[in-house]
Amino acid sequence: MASFNSYKLRCSIPGHEMDVRGLAATVFPEGAFVSVSRDRTGRVWVPNSSSDKGFTEMHSMSGHSNFVSCVCIIAPSETYPRGLVATGGNDNNICVFSLDRPQPLFTLKGHKNTVSPLFLKKLTEHVLCLLILFQGHTAAVWAVAILPEQGLMLSGSADKTIKLWKAGRCEKTFTGHEDCVRGLAVISNTEFFSCSNDTSIRRWLVTGECVQVYYSHTNYIYSLAVFPNSQDFISTGEDRSLRIWRQGECSQTIRLPAQSVWCCCILPNGDIVVGASDGIIRVFTEAEDRMASAEDLQAFEDELSKATIDPKTGDLGDIKLEDLPGREHLNEPGNRDGQTRLIKDGQKVEAYQWSVSDGRWMKIRDVVGGSNQQTSKSVMYEGKEYDYVFSIDVNEGGPSMKLPYNVTDDPWLTAHNFLQKNDLSPMFLDQVANFIIENTKGHVVGPAQPAGGDPFTGGARYIPGSSSDTAGFGADPFTGGGAYSSAALRQTTNIYFPKTDGVTFEQANSSQIIAKLKELNGGAPQEHKLSEEVLESLERLLLSVCGLNSSEPAPTIQQINLLWKASHWPEDIVFPVLDIMRLAVRHPQVNESLCGEAEGVQLCNHLLNLMRPEGRPANQMLALRTLCNCFSGRHGRALLMAQRETVLSRAADLATVCNKNIHIALATLVLNYAGCLHLQPDLEAKAQCLSVASRALETVQDKEAVFRLLVALGTTVASDQTAQDLARSLGVSSQISKYSSVSEPSKVGECCQLLLKELQ
Missing domain, CATH: 1.25.10.10 (Leucine-rich Repeat Variant)
Structure with a gap:
């Protein structure tokens, strides 16, 4: 194969807060591009001066109420000489932006499902936005491309097929992929590329023949882009890589320190832009004068080498430490660019990639979670040795936080110190501690922490909504029985x-709920303190609705009103009250009182406010559980069915909370x-x-x-x-x-x- 210049990092752009899902080169300004992200924004990036290899955000666009998943550029017209930017997202809308205002010029609403594939055409002085919903496919359409010939379009689908359309009529169906078609790229008016979850790229003639199949990726392939010569191309995918294809072969593989490399585009000067699940945009160039400094290149290589990969979820297969060669294996040159080689270094497994341009093996990450767990202190962190150094992802798409741990440490105290050091909510305590316990099974030294024990007081620990994660789902997934x-x-x-x-x-520990309620009440601001009478009333209500005290009468209107009032406590201490509420709404009298026609909308709005994405996780969880328990009574069911659209829309936003x-x-x-x-x-x-x-x-x-x-x-x-x-x-x-x-x-x-x- 002919020799080509290798691409190297030009710059990294940490502009988005979540996954970057779409990229497109703009017409104006020169050398600029636009990115869209799960953080609900679109951003236009312009190159800095020639002495600076980076890009600056010129323009930010907002208008979607949910993830933005795709973007395309509308060519300039007399009305819009700089062109327009169109975006589609999970809010089922298409937004069209100019480059001089942050809000959309107009929004096309009303689509029933996520806007993913879209294309736009200029008609006189107006823009026609079309969502591809071709009736010929039997599953979702995930990719669309327009051929140079007037009126010809391509669509790729989760039904594993590609269809050629003319004037709204399907002219031809292309079969060959063994899984969902994720991307399409036009070569000419007679040829195009496609990529798929089946890890293959195919080159097609519009007459129907597949003339070539390309293999190199080891996982789903998400995107393609074609170089100006219309023959060479690039691809990105779930195997953490950008691959550059020259003369029909993969000439270079660039690994990234992110699991999913969602999208790519090629700038007019030949530079490559990629977006990934870590929220960072990276630009690569083959021009030496645009390459990053030696320090920045080394920093990128170091970032890659420090990343970890779990073979159970990554692209390296399962690993047996005893079968791996040692470091001497790195003395042998690789067979091709991007070849991956695993070696063992003591009790560690490291992954290296062969770089043809550098003529050496480059460490791309440590491998964790293989067949053999690490048992000796060999991990260095901040100058000390630890048995484990975990990467904790608190927010999806955000940076990982390092948590060092020795098997002789108390997992609860370690979790507490980690949360304090990183200024994180104490409500993550159980989640982090359980993560440590789960990932160090078989290596805990000393007496086990009693279930429910508070590591700081020695007493029982209150966990909001505890013991009900499975809500009665047992051997029989719904009744708990073992009949099947x-x-x-x-x-x-x-x-x-x-x-x-x-x-x-259903399940709860009433005594712990009341104890936590009284504890928080003791430290509450004076204006929010509950009287002893109110606390006693809430305790009687809890015992009544839980059926723990048969002598307790049915809940009274006064008790229900006090519960409603207490549920408006400050958000940092309200969670035990919400725990009482989620149990109380199961009682017919409480269900009728709180969910009835007059009060129901107020309850619903209050819970939705606690569920807002920036809210506290404990409140979000308990508000959701309260809504679930409202279904146990006819008034609650009627309320939630009437408020369905709003409730489900707000709840769906919480899928991104970790x-x-x-x-x-x-x-x-x-x-x-x-x-x-x-x-x-x-x-x-x-x-x-x-x-x-x-x-x-x-x-x-x-x-x-x-x-x-x-x-x-x-x-x-x-x-x-x-x-x-x-x-x-x-x-x-x-x-x-x-x-x-x-x-x-x-x-x-x-x-x-x-x-x-x-x-x-």
């Missing part, structure tokens, strides 16, 4: 969906809505359930939350052909197929298989 012991029987007899009776969060208990509560809320809508002809409501569940599955990792979302999807589509068709158009089958092989817990894989069968 055979996997074959479970799959033959669908015990998972439709699930029409509400799922609630908290499994919030995700479980969110999934339960969607499931309860799906149960109420089962056998009802309200397609718009079912469409929202499908959309929220699908969007949540993009970020939710906890298997219990995933299971409940799958049950919600199954309940929504069961016995409803129209809802099934809608789910197919959303690409639900492709989205959930990865869960069909989950064996632990078995209910996830079994439920997924039944749902896939329903959508065939």
Whole structure:
């Protein structure tokens, strides 16, 4: 293969707060580009002076109420000589911006599902925005391209096909990909590229023939861009890489310190721009005068070498330490650019990549989570040795925080110190401590911490909403019984969906709730202190609704009013009151009083305010659980069905919060809505359930939350052909197929298989 100049880093641009999902080179200013992100913004970047290799934000655009997922440029016209920028997002809208104002010129609203593929054309002095919803595909359309020939368009779909369209009519269908088609790039008026989740890139003739298949990526491929010569191209994907293709071969692989490399574009000067899941935009160049300084290049290499990869979720396969060679293996040159080689260094596993241009192996990351756990102190952090140094991601897309830990340490005290050092909410204490315990199993030294023990007082620890994460989901996923012991029987007899009776969060430790309430009341500002009479009243109410004291009469109107008033405590201390409320709304009298026609909207608005994305995680979780428990009474069901659109829209925003208990509560809320809508002809409501569940599955990792979302999807589509068709158009089958092989817990894989069968 011919020799080419290698691309190296030009600059890194940490401008976005979340994943960068779309990029496009602009017409104006020269050398600029636009980026869009899950942080709901679009930004225009212009190159700095020739002496500075970086870019400066020229313009920020906002107008979407949810993630922005794609962007394209509208060519200049007499009316808009600088051109326009169009963006599409998960709020189902298309926004069109000029380059001189932050708010959109206009917004196209009303699309039922996420705007992902879009294209725009200039008609006289106006702009026509079109969402590609071609009827010929059997699943969601994820990629669109316009061919130079007038009126010809391409669409790529989760149904694994590509279609050629002319004047709204499908002229040809291209088959060959074995998984979802994620990207398209035009070569000429007769050829184009496609990329897919099947890890392949294909080159097609518009007449229908696939003339070449390219393999190099080891995971999903998300985006493509073609160089001006219309032959060479670049690609990015889930294997953490940007790959540069010359004369039909992968000539260079550039690894990035981020899991998902979502998007790419090529600037007029040949520089490459990529956006990734860490929120950072990186620009690469083959021009030596635009390359980053030696210090910045070394810093990028160091950042890459310090990253870690879990072989269970990465692209290196499972690892057995005893089978790996030592450092001497790095004395042998690689066979191709980008080749990955694993070596063991004591009890550590390191990944190296061969660089043809540098003629050496470059360390790209440490590997964690293999078959052998690290057992000796070999990790250095801030000048000290530790058994473990964990990377904690508190906010999705934000920087990781380092947490050093020795097996002789108390995990709760370590978690407490970590939160204080990083100025994080103490409500993360249990989440961080449990993370440490889970990831150091078999290596804890000394007596185990008693369950529920407070590491600072030695007493019992209050955890908001404790013991109810599974809300009664046991061996039988809904009743807790063990009647179904055979996997074959479970799959033959669908015990998972439709699930029409509400799922609630029942369990609690009343004494701990009251103790925490009194503790916080003691330190509350004077104007917020509750009297002894109020505290006693709330305690009697809690005992009554939990059925722990049969001598307690039914809740009184006075007790319910005091609960409502106390629920407006300052947000940093209100969580035990919310815990009482989520238990109380299950009682028929409380349900009627708080959820009735007059008071219900106030309750709903109050809980939605506590659920706002910038709110406190404990309050978000308990507000969601309260809404779930409202479904236990007819007044609560009526209220939530009337407020469905607002409630589900606000709840969906919490899918991005890094908290499994919030995700479980969110999934339960969607499931309860799906149960109420089962056998009802309200397609718009079912469409929202499908959309929220699908969007949540993009970020939710906890298997219990995933299971409940799958049950919600199954309940929504069961016995409803129209809802099934809608789910197919959303690409639900492709989205959930990865869960069909989950064996632990078995209910996830079994439920997924039944749902896939329903959508065939």
